[in-house]
Every structure is written in C-alpha cells, then in structure tokens.
Amino acid sequence: MIILVRHGEATHHTQHLTGGWTDSVLTDKGRAQLAAAAAMLARDFAGRKERLRILSSDLKRAAESAQILAAALPMEAKIEY
Numbered sequence: 001m002i003i004l005v006r007h008g009e010a011t012h013h014t015q016h017l018t019g020g021w022t023d024s025v026l027t028d029k030g031r032a033q034l035a036a037a038a039a040m041l042a043r044d045f046a047g048r049k050e051r052l053r054i055l056s057s058d059l060k061r062a063a064e065s066a067q068i069l070a071a072a073l074p075m076e077a078k079i080e081y
Contacts, residue, residue, distance in 0.1 A: 053078055
C-alpha cells in the first residue's frame, strides 16, 4: 500500500516565495494540518502491527511532516531521507 501525504503549509507559502528547493519550515497551521492527517491515519492503522516505511525529502518542511506522522502512528515507523 502506498499513501502519499504532502507537507503542510510552510513559510514559503506565507511569504509568497517559490517552493521547490526553498528550505522552508512548517507554520503552526502546517503543523496542525499534519497533526489532523496523522490522527486520521492513526485511526486507519489502529491495531496493525507491521512496520511502516516513511520516505521523505530532507527539506525541513518535509522532514518535520514525516516526524509528525511517525510520532502519531500506532506502529513502528522508520523515516528514510
């Protein structure tokens, strides 16, 4: 199964900068967006035991998003950059 999750709102959005490889960080709103997505995924994966791979860019906004998801999931999740 592959689930694609995009990072939440980041500072390059609020500062009207080009995204791409701009190494921006999540805003408070972006963290809340990821927390909400993580809560939904945690409910969907409740009771499952398999290991989970999370693949992420090493950009700050993507890495923080991956960490938020991994922390909320009920099974072991390995983040790979």
